[in-house]
Amino acid sequence: MSALVIEGLSRNFGGLRALSNVSFSVEAGERRLIIGPNGAGKTTLFNLLSGVFKASSGRISLFGRDVTGLSMHERARMGLARTFQITNLFPRLSVMDNLLIALQAGAPGAFSLTRRMRDQTVLHAQADALLNQWGLASIAMRAAREISYGEQRQVDLILAMAMQPRVLLLDEPMAGLSAAEVVRVTGMIRSLPREMTILLIEHDMDVAFELADRIAVLHQGCLIAEGDGPTIRAHPQVSEIYLGVE
Amino acid sequence: MNRQQQLAIAGIAGAAVLLAMPWLFGSYYLGLATKMIIFALFAMSLDLLIGYTGLASLGHAAYFGVASYATGLLALRLGWGVGWALPAGVLVAGLTAALFGLLALRARGSYFLMITLALSQVLWGIAFGWRSLTGGDDGLPEVPRPDLGLPWSFADNTPFYYFTLAVAVVSTWLLMRVVASPFGQSLRGIRESETRMLALGYDTWRYKFAAFVLAGLFAGVAGVLYVYYNRFVSPDYIHVARSAEVLLMVILGGAGSLFGPALGAALIVLFENIVSGYTERWLLVLGVVYVLVTLFAPDGITGVVRRLRQRKAGQT
Numbered sequence: 090m091s092a093l094v095i096e097g098l099s100r101n102f103g104g105l106r107a108l109s110n111v112s113f114s115v116e117a118g119e120r121r122l123i124i125g126p127n128g129a130g131k132t133t134l135f136n137l138l139s140g141v142f143k144a145s146s147g148r149i150s151l152f153g154r155d156v157t158g159l160s161m162h163e164r165a166r167m168g169l170a171r172t173f174q175i176t177n178l179f180p181r182l183s184v185m186d187n188l189l190i191a192l193q194a195g196a197p198g199a200f201s202l203t204r205r206m207r208d209q210t211v212l213h214a215q216a217d218a219l220l221n222q223w224g225l226a227s228i229a230m231r232a233a234r235e236i237s238y239g240e241q242r243q244v245d246l247i248l249a250m251a252m253q254p255r256v257l258l259l260d261e262p263m264a265g266l267s268a269a270e271v272v273r274v275t276g277m278i279r280s281l282p283r284e285m286t287i288l289l290i291e292h293d294m295d296v297a298f299e300l301a302d303r304i305a306v307l308h309q310g311c312l313i314a315e316g317d318g319p320t321i322r323a324h325p326q327v328s329e330i331y332l333g334v335e
Numbered sequence: 336m337n338r339q340q341q342l343a344i345a346g347i348a349g350a351a352v353l354l355a356m357p358w359l360f361g362s363y364y365l366g367l368a369t370k371m372i373i374f375a376l377f378a379m380s381l382d383l384l385i386g387y388t389g390l391a392s393l394g395h396a397a398y399f400g401v402a403s404y405a406t407g408l409l410a411l412r413l414g415w416g417v418g419w420a421l422p423a424g425v426l427v428a429g430l431t432a433a434l435f436g437l438l439a440l441r442a443r444g445s446y447f448l449m450i451t452l453a454l455s456q457v458l459w460g461i462a463f464g465w466r467s468l469t470g471g472d473d474g475l476p477e478v479p480r481p482d483l484g485l486p487w488s489f490a491d492n493t494p495f496y497y498f499t500l501a502v503a504v505v506s507t508w509l510l511m512r513v514v515a516s517p518f519g520q521s522l523r524g525i526r527e528s529e530t531r532m533l534a535l536g537y538d539t540w541r542y543k544f545a546a547f548v549l550a551g552l553f554a555g556v557a558g559v560l561y562v563y564y565n566r567f568v569s570p571d572y573i574h575v576a577r578s579a580e581v582l583l584m585v586i587l588g589g590a591g592s593l594f595g596p597a598l599g600a601a602l603i604v605l606f607e608n609i610v611s612g613y614t615e616r617w618l619l620v621l622g623v624v625y626v627l628v629t630l631f632a633p634d635g636i637t638g639v640v641r642r643l644r645q646r647k648a649g650q651t
Contacts, residue, residue, distance in 0.1 A: 165536030
């Protein structure tokens with residue numbers, strides 16, 4: 090079954106056509122890499138999929154259900170999670186509180202006025218487990234804005250993972266990371282359950298091609314190629330515009 | 336002594352001072368203390384929006400004032416006792432906040448601020464213009480103090496002080512529960528990053544609307560206390576100058592801590608009292624305070640204290 094079906098998706102910003110009639114589908118459990126030069130419409134695609142922007146035209150289906158008209162939080166409740174190209178945490182809250190908020194989103198009593206946050210022991214245990222798992226326990230009580238950039242990128246990813254999504258959109262998770270951090274984050278992505286569908290925007294080709302089952306190439310808002318790694322590497326137009334002519 | 340012990344001792348000392356107030360000060364200063372407590376509650380209610388949810392409202396006096404009018408009118412015209420007039424006033428404030436919230440929460444940032452300002456000025460216009468109901472510019476004089484059928488008359492400052500203190504303590508406790516709840520945590524999340532909250536699956540509108548109504552309800556409690564305190568209500572209660580004043584109380588004390596805005600409110604009430612002994616131009620002085628706070632202590636008194644503590648901790 091297709092996790093995600095995109096049909097004729099377009100988005101205009103004034104006179105600019107940021108995304109133009111893009112159609113493709115992603116199977117459940119697939120790891121799909123989206124590449125393209127700057128301004129190709131990759132982040133716009135993610136913003137349309139997650140509901141930040143409404144599509145100018147076209148249709149998006151999530152596990153067979155049309156979500157084109159649904160708002161951002163409704164799509165998230167259906168199991169669609171995303172990270173952000175520009176780190177988007179709760180900067181003045183502790184890393185622990187960041188995680189608690191993410192875990193609480195799907196937990197009973199999120200809207201409760203009568204419970205106390207500190208009594209949410211199940212959530213605290215889950216947050217502790219996640220931080221220990223990824224070796225971030227030592228920064229649990231630090232404010233998110235005070236930790237290093239690499240740590241922020243990892244927390245950003247953990248927030249999305251905490252939702253236990255069915256479809257996960259990762260917007261350049263490796264951007265700006267050191268070589269050692271790239272290895273860590275790659276490990277985090279590899280550790281995700283195989284049935285989770287992942288769409289990944291990434292510029293680090295070595296890492297990205299290794300992670301991906303299939304690749305979609307965007308150029309000036311259009312989908313110009315789709316296929317597995319060797320197919321894309323051999324694609325003449327892709328080599329020309331993106332990988333560089335050899 | 337660790338921080339918790341320090342806080343516990345400060346809390347006990349504060350409670351002792353509040354309880355002993357009638358013996359410590361004369362009737363005049365007891366009246367001033369009552370006013371401080373009422374405005375502390377008013378400022379804390381706005382802090383729920385500004386400090387916790389990140390919604391800057393410049394029309395918060397609307398809910399304070401509308402509760403004052405509702406309770407005042409019910410007490411004067413219909414002779415309702417405090418047992419009915421107080422909840423009725425609070426309810427009217429909550430309903431007004433619900434209506435205004437539906438309209439204002441469609442906008443963000445400074446547009447949200449402008450809409451709250453405009454809506455509150457509409458109410459001010461009604462209070463000013465509808466003379467037959469509200470007494471217009473003259474307001475409603477001689478609102479009776481509440482009568483609980485106790486041996487002490489609330490016309491005296493001391494029993495009324497304790498009445499105010501009791502209502503404010505219960506309200507503060509409720510507000511503390513709200514900000515310590517999962518709901519309160521979600522409000523902080525919205526303040527920090529609404530897009531992230533949406534991406535996590537939070538219906539942020541629901542949270543913002545609930546916070547807006549709650550803030551209106553607690554402002555209403557303060558408004559009811561104030562009409563009983565002054566035995567009078569006029570359009571000034573709703574005016575934007577009052578909204579700006581309570582906004583400054585929150586900013587001066589330090590938004591996002593409940594305690595800070597309460598402290599800010601007490602200081603502004605005290606300062607106004609001192610200044611008005613010398614000059615009529617209180618608003619001018621208030622404006623200068625606003626500029627100074629924004630320039631030199633944008634996170635308020637609690638923010639300054641926190642920074643000093645951190646610096647001290649860094650030295651040792």
